[in-house]
Amino acid sequence: MTxxxxxxxxxxxxxxxxxxxxxxQLAAATRDELVRRGSEVELHVVDxxxxxxxxxxxxxxxxxxxxxxxxxxxxxxxxxxIAVTPIFSAxxxxxxxxxxxxxxxxxxxxxxxxxxxxxxxxxHSLALEHAVRPMFAYxxxxxxxxxxxxxxEDWSDGTADGALRARIRRSAGELADQIERRPPATGxxxxxxxxxxxxxxxxxxxxxxxx
Amino acid sequence: MQFGIFTVGDVTVDPTxxxxxxxxERIKAMVAIALKAEEVxxxxxxxxxxxxxxxxxxxxxxxxxxxxxxxxxxxLSTATTLITTNDPVKIAEDYAMLQHLSDGRVDLMMGxxxxxxxxxxxxxxxRAGIPLAIENYDLLHxxxxxxxxxxxxxxxxxxxxxxxxxxxxDGVPPFVWHGSIRSPEIAEQAAYxxxxxxxxxxxxxxxxxxxxxxxxxxxxxxxxxxxADQAIVGLGGQVFMRRNSQDAVREFxxxxxxxxxxxxxxxxxxxxxxxxxxxxxxxxxxxxxLGFREYVGDYQRQLFLMDHAxxxxxxxxxxLDLLGEEVVPVLRKEFAALRPAHVPAAPTHASLVAAAGGxxxxxxxxxxxxxxxxxxGATR
Numbered sequence: 001m002t003x004x005x006x007x008x009x010x011x012x013x014x015x016x017x018x019x020x021x022x023x024x025q026l027a028a029a030t031r032d033e034l035v036r037r038g039s040e041v042e043l044h045v046v047d048x049x050x051x052x053x054x055x056x057x058x059x060x061x062x063x064x065x066x067x068x069x070x071x072x073x074x075x076x077x078x079x080x081x082i083a084v085t086p087i088f089s090a091x092x093x094x095x096x097x098x099x100x101x102x103x104x105x106x107x108x109x110x111x112x113x114x115x116x117x118x119x120x121x122x123x124h125s126l127a128l129e130h131a132v133r134p135m136f137a138y139x140x141x142x143x144x145x146x147x148x149x150x151x152x153e154d155w156s157d158g159t160a161d162g163a164l165r166a167r168i169r170r171s172a173g174e175l176a177d178q179i180e181r182r183p184p185a186t187g188x189x190x191x192x193x194x195x196x197x198x199x200x201x202x203x204x205x206x207x208x209x210x211x
Numbered sequence: 212m213q214f215g216i217f218t219v220g221d222v223t224v225d226p227t228x229x230x231x232x233x234x235x236e237r238i239k240a241m242v243a244i245a246l247k248a249e250e251v252x253x254x255x256x257x258x259x260x261x262x263x264x265x266x267x268x269x270x271x272x273x274x275x276x277x278x279x280x281x282x283x284x285x286x287l288s289t290a291t292t293l294i295t296t297n298d299p300v301k302i303a304e305d306y307a308m309l310q311h312l313s314d315g316r317v318d319l320m321m322g323x324x325x326x327x328x329x330x331x332x333x334x335x336x337x338r339a340g341i342p343l344a345i346e347n348y349d350l351l352h353x354x355x356x357x358x359x360x361x362x363x364x365x366x367x368x369x370x371x372x373x374x375x376x377x378x379x380x381d382g383v384p385p386f387v388w389h390g391s392i393r394s395p396e397i398a399e400q401a402a403y404x405x406x407x408x409x410x411x412x413x414x415x416x417x418x419x420x421x422x423x424x425x426x427x428x429x430x431x432x433x434x435x436x437x438x439a440d441q442a443i444v445g446l447g448g449q450v451f452m453r454r455n456s457q458d459a460v461r462e463f464x465x466x467x468x469x470x471x472x473x474x475x476x477x478x479x480x481x482x483x484x485x486x487x488x489x490x491x492x493x494x495x496x497x498x499x500x501l502g503f504r505e506y507v508g509d510y511q512r513q514l515f516l517m518d519h520a521x522x523x524x525x526x527x528x529x530x531l532d533l534l535g536e537e538v539v540p541v542l543r544k545e546f547a548a549l550r551p552a553h554v555p556a557a558p559t560h561a562s563l564v565a566a567a568g569g570x571x572x573x574x575x576x577x578x579x580x581x582x583x584x585x586x587x588g589a590t591r
Binding site for chain 2: 056057060061062193194195196199201202
């Protein structure tokens with residue numbers, strides 16, 4: 001049985017948070033889909049709110065405090081990522097962007113990502129397409145075609161099995177497809193790994209070392 | 212083991228008084244701090260090099276030459292010399308001159324500089340930071356070891372039959388350290404040449420330093436300079452002390468909270484926990500510093516940052532008294548007792564001369580253009 005890790009990042013600020021609620025539903029649907037296909041799934045849910053100060057400190061000092069470091073390693077080392085943000089002023093909120101700003105820009109390359117958002121009205125829904133998706137395009141992640149937006153009416157009585165549920169199921173299937181196409185993740189990249197040797201850097205492949 | 216201080220040379224408002232020193236005051240204060248370092252028995256004074264406000268030390272060898280003339284024993288160094296934007300020819304000349312004037316009391320630490328706008332002022336591009344550091348240093352290394360250099364590279368005009376003068380004192384170039392916070396390429400460079408590697412060890416958690424030093428040690432052995440534990444390692448550090456640790460915390464907090472690099476970010480307590488910064492009693496500084504050895508191994512040089520963030524000169528001099536009188540003597544003894552015999556001490560001019568089989572004059576005398584004759588004893 002293949003073991004897969006799924007990182008879930010929620011940038012909701014209130015508690016309880018509808019952003020977290022959407023993140024949980026996306027996570028559960030993706031996990032169920034992967035399990036149905038025979039994988040074992042480990043879920044790691046991150047409420048960015050708990051790391052808000054650490055994220056700002058990371059921006060100011062250049063390093064992640066230990067607790068945030070652990071979160072970053074979890075997110076950058078997972079097989080798949082579910083990233084959900086509330087829409088503020090026509091885009092992701094600052095906390096969501098700041099978190100992805102402090103990641104190494106190479107750390108999510110080729111990573112399957114499912115994006116989701118919540119907002120006060122359905123008119124914000126395309127922010128997923130004009131703000132969130134391009135950010136992951138910059139990071140060279142593979143964002144699945146179905147992005148999931150939840151407006152207040154999606155949570156209201158009687159619609160739980162409606163359009164939102166269908167989109168969640170479709171997007172989860174797409175994320176599972178992308179995860180399954182890849183070998184299991186080997187954890188976060190080592191930023192101190194030496195990827196070259198000195199003679200290559202010097203442009204002389206064949207010289208002996210100088211003592 | 213060598214102990215000393217390194218300074219950034221920043222002109223920063225004292226947050227407790229609102230007063231900002233003039234450049235002149237800051238420059239004189241740096242000199243006073245260096246002289247104090249010798250007086251209290253420290254081994255090394257290293258100055259930064261910067262070419263933009265709020266920093267004053269744009270001309271390190273001028274300052275170090277002046278300090279050399281007013282000290283007897285103090286080793287003069289840099290933290291760091293910009294190997295990217297300086298012409299390696301000028302570095303070779305300036306530091307060889309300083310080496311002669313100070314009778315060998317000089318070494319230097321190469322660094323890239325992380326301020327983007329500085330590079331174009333010197334005709335360079337920060338995106339080529341690593342290749343510049345590699346090419347420039349390789350030329351510098353040759354200029355100090357070969358009397359006549361023919362050279363062609365990417366980043367400066369070619370050299371034909373060039374002799375960098377003066378030749379290094381006693382035929383032995385100054386020892387070089389390479390400093391980097393997180394570029395494995397620089398650890399690799401230091402290892403390749405068998406030079407020293409200096410970890411900033413101030414701004415980042417100890418795990419970073421540990422990884423960088425481990426890589427450097429492993430590559431040092433790979434290139435055949437000795438075993439991994441014989442590689443030459445230096446560490447930075449940052450402390451503020453009062454006899455009573457609560458007094459240290461109370462006095463340092465406003466400087467920490469407003470410090471240019473990490474101010475308005477993490478709390479003093481968080482930063483102390485996450486990085487090697489120690490604010491407390493001399494005994495706490497001793498204990499924390501001895502702990503560095505546990506994650507980098509036996510090392511050769513410990514430099515402390517003491518004079519930043521607007522701390523007034525008087526306070527810095529008091530800190531140096533505590534460092535020199537109470538902290539360093541204990542550290543010297545403890546580190547020496549722990550260091551195995553096969554681990555070398557930090558290289559000095561004397562040790563390098565001895566390793567080279569003795570001093571030899573390396574003056575290159577000019578050849579007469581017309582007769583083609585060189586004076587008696589010319590090496591060319």
